[in-house]
Amino acid sequence: MRNSRTGWLLLSPTLIILLIFGFAPFLYVLFVGFNQWNVFSAEDGLIFNGLDNFRRLVFDADFLHSVGLTARFAIFAIGSEVVLGFVLAQMLTRNFPGKSLFRIIHTLPLMVAPIAVGAIWRLLVIPGFGPVPFFLDRWFDLQYQIGTYPDQALWTSVIMDVWHWTPFVTLTMLAGLTAIPKEPVEQAKVDGASRFQVFWYVTLPFLRPVLLTTVFIRIMDAIRTVDEVWMLAGGGPGTRFTGIYIWRVVFPRTDYGYGSSISIITLYLTIVLCWLLFIAISGRRKGETE
Amino acid sequence: MKKIFTLVLLLAFALLANMSLVTADHHGWWVEAAAPYAGTTIRGVSESTPPSNYVADVLAAQFTELTGINVEFETTSWDQMYSKAINDMEANTGIYDFVYIEQDIIYSYLAQDYLVNLTQFAGDNPDLAYASYDESAFTSFADYFKNADGDLFGVPMEAFVKVYLYRKDLFEDADIMAAFEADYGYALAPAETFEQYRDNAEFFTAYGESMDMDLWGTTVQGSTGHPASTYEFLESIGPSFGLYNWGINLETGSAQSANGGALDGDTAVAALDYWVGLLPFAPPEATSSTWDEVASSFAAGRAAQGWVYGENAAWIATDDSRSAITGNVGVRLPVTAEGVIEAAEMGDGYIGYYDGGAFGIPHSSRNKEATLLWLQFIGQPSVQAEWAAAGARITHTATFDDPLIAEQDTKVDGYYTLLEEQGPLFAGAPPFPFHAQVREIIDPFIHRVILGELTAAEGLSQAAMAVDEELDRLGYGM
Known part of the structure; x- marks a missing residue:
């Protein structure tokens, strides 16, 4: 009993902080989401409008478009990061000349703030001044203008995200790979398993918890991506992701009610997506236990 | 003594x-x-x-x-x-x-x-x-x-005020003037009409290409990820065509022509069509340019003429450390459609934005x-x-x-003389208590017109409807 009380006492600062800075704001956003509230409207204050905001977003073409774009961004960026991260992590489990230097250089992007990453990439790709459009035009006669071609803006965002976050995936994968016991791998090889069979039946199952955690983190990051993409293209065509759309609704439009409802739905979609992914990767079904 | x-x-x-x-x-x-x-x-x-x-x-x-x-x-x-x-x-x-x-x-x-x-x-x-x-x-x-x-x-x-800037070194070059006259049949000069502006833009773009220079015919503040493009259209191009107050009728609380607005009217469509039609003659950065990039592009000598916010005029014309065209900057009133200046002088309109x-x-x-x-x-x-x-x-x-x-x-x-003497022809933004809210609604449509996803008529028609919906939500509608 005393142990339990001491435990709660020790936990209480964390719980209080979580309650104040995590749960209370969430409840507030939930409350605002059921109201019409624009500070520049003719009527002051919050006006309860039930589910109107949620109904509105179902028919909001811009919001739906932003969800579609975010999904494309997340799938391509995270997919590339996982594949690249795994390959690099495999590489780093072996010895090769310059490995330490490579590991340092490879990890550097992780240390750069997202806003700085966006600024660097903007300087690289800005039409008229950036080296990337210049050389693409000179060498391949390719018109590369992220302000004019939405697909180019989207792909540039994906590549920028991959550049920024692949090191994170590599490091987590590397931790997972080095934690795999040698015996099952060696046993599989002795039993005549091919490299692919070793990977599929031994490495991947051991790596599954790490993979799941990494993908979860990256999905949450990708869905709330704002700063670096904002710096890159200002939320222009091809990059008006959900996070940027929410920012536009809440800040320049000061439509706090509608912005809150979009935030709630985005959170809900993130949770559902992560849950579905959890089931898919872990293979857990209803009724199964640990 | x-x-x-x-x-x-x-x-x-x-x-x-x-x-x-x-x-x-x-x-x-x-x-x-x-x-x-x-x-x-x-x-x-x-x-x-x-x-x-x-x-x-x-x-x-x-x-x-x-x-x-x-x-x-x-x-x-x-x-x-x-x-x-x-x-x-x-x-x-x-x-x-x-x-x-x-x-x-x-x-x-x-x-x-x-x-x-x-x-x-x-x-x-x-x-x-x-x-x-x-x-x-x-x-x-x-x-x-x-x-x-x-x-x-x-x-x-x-x-x-947002003025018309042009490069004097180009406009006063004898060879260039002769080439222009040979091509267009009249003398090269700072534009006074929209047709002349377009001819100038087309000519200098072709000239830049033929001389392998980084030179285009005009600036366009056409960022597709920023409100700057909406502002250039609504506060510079639109008024110079005779579209005032963003085409929103405050009395009826509507932007649609059917309800007394003008955002989807013929004047607005003509203005947007004209402006977007200048994009082929603008530097490649135009669709990523806000007012800052427009000033930088012009200062770098990449455009022969353009609409540039006056706050930049002094440094573009005098600051060698930031501008490649110091001493060669010409300043004029922006081009206007027939009757717009007269209307402004009568107090019935304005020719551009007094910012x-x-x-x-x-x-x-x-x-x-x-x-x-x-x-x-x-x-x-x-x-x-x-x-x-x-x-x-x-x-x-x-x-x-x-x-x-x-x-x-x-x-x-x-x-500065222009600002003093002709400043009254310009005007500030309309007295909207919902300025940013409605502009945010219009932005995506202007961006899509710039990208070619919508025609000017489609974009403005949809924008006017969306504005009316937003005005209703804000409590300023009909």
């Missing part, structure tokens, strides 16, 4: 003594008035523009030296400036003691009662009222920051008295001329006659 000489000498001495006494007296007034607030730090936020940067780099330091009041002045991006100021004032947090009020947002701020009535506040605090600060010294631009009673809510700190802003004190400020001193400091006549020369902004009528400005005027091809 000796007596006269002695008399003149005595008079001169007396005058000098009097001047130094006045200066010392003024200095003493600031020190005395600011004494209770010495050591206080006042904070402000503004967009990073040439006039704002002058405030941050020069005026803030001078004020601190004189009064002991510290000024922390944040110059940031346009979007961030608005977000920070509005959030602070709405939440009443009191982070900022003075905020930049762009002319177009003043109506929203006044409607929300965010700002302190400066005239009244100074009247209530006579000890803080500086004798040389005179509200009547401001140009008529200050009227945008007054209420119906004539009380001022912001001290104007910048005011300029600018003021510093105001939010009610949420915790240091209103110290900030009032600061605003009077930047609003006094003695600091105006150098500030105007650095930032191409004029807010005091007397500044136009200052010798420094007269000298600068010749270097900027008469920009």
Whole structure:
């Protein structure tokens, strides 16, 4: 009993902080989401409008478009990061000349703030001044203008995200790979398993918890991506992701009610997506236990 | 003779003594008035523009030296400036003691009662009222920051018009002039009609390509990820075609032609069609360009002509460290459709945007008295001329006659004279209490027209409908 009380006492600062800075704001956003509230409207204050905001977003073409774009961004960026991260992590489990230097250089992007990453990439790709459009035009006669071609803006965002976050995936994968016991791998090889069979039946199952955690983190990051993409293209065509759309609704439009409802739905979609992914990767079904 | 000489000498001495006494007296007034607030730090936020940067780099330091009041002045991006100021004032947090009020947002701020009535506040605090600060010294631009009673809510700190700039070195080159005349059958000159503007743009783009130069025919403030493109269309191109007040009829609360609006009307469609039609003659960065990039592109010599905010005119024309075309900048009124200038002269319209802003004190400020001193400091006549020369902004009528400005005027091809004499043809943004909200609604449609996903007619028709829906939601609709 005393142990339990001491435990709660020790936990209480964390719980209080979580309650104040995590749960209370969430409840507030939930409350605002059921109201019409624009500070520049003719009527002051919050006006309860039930589910109107949620109904509105179902028919909001811009919001739906932003969800579609975010999904494309997340799938391509995270997919590339996982594949690249795994390959690099495999590489780093072996010895090769310059490995330490490579590991340092490879990890550097992780240390750069997202806003700085966006600024660097903007300087690289800005039409008229950036080296990337210049050389693409000179060498391949390719018109590369992220302000004019939405697909180019989207792909540039994906590549920028991959550049920024692949090191994170590599490091987590590397931790997972080095934690795999040698015996099952060696046993599989002795039993005549091919490299692919070793990977599929031994490495991947051991790596599954790490993979799941990494993908979860990256999905949450990708869905709330704002700063670096904002710096890159200002939320222009091809990059008006959900996070940027929410920012536009809440800040320049000061439509706090509608912005809150979009935030709630985005959170809900993130949770559902992560849950579905959890089931898919872990293979857990209803009724199964640990 | 000796007596006269002695008399003149005595008079001169007396005058000098009097001047130094006045200066010392003024200095003493600031020190005395600011004494209770010495050591206080006042904070402000503004967009990073040439006039704002002058405030941050020069005026803030001078004020601190004189009064002991510290000024922390944040110059940031346009979007961030608005977000920070509005959030602070709405939440009443009191982070900022003075905020930049762009002319177009003043109506929203006044409607929300965010700002302190400066005239009244100074009247209530006579000890803080500086004798040389005179509200009547401001140009008529200050009227945008007054209420119906004539009380001022912001001290104007910048005011300029968006003008037509062109490269004199190109337009006055004999070979180029001959080539143009051979191609188009009339003499090359700064544009006075839209057809001429387009011909110029087309010609210089082709010329740049044939000479393997990084030169295009025109600037276009056509960012597809920023409101700058909407602003260029609604506040520069639209009015020059005769589209006023964003095509929104405040009486009917509608932007649709069917309900008295004009955003989807023939004039608006013609204006947007024309403007988007200039994109092939603009530098490749045009679709990523806000007002800053337009000024930079023009300063880099990448466009032969363009619509450029006047605050940039001075540095583009004179600052060798930032501009490749110093000494070669021509300034004219922007081109207009037939009858638009006449309508503006009659007071029935305007030809473009009279832009600018003021510093105001939010009610949420915790240091209103110290900030009032600061605003009077930047609003006094003695600091105006150098500030105007650095930032191409004029807010005091007397500044136009200052010798420094007269000298600068010749270097900027008469920009200041144009501002003084033809400034009244321009106008500030319409008095919308929903400025940013409705502009945000229009943005995506303008962006899609620029990208070619919608025609001008489709884009404006959809925009007008969306604006009406938003006006309804905001409670300003029909």
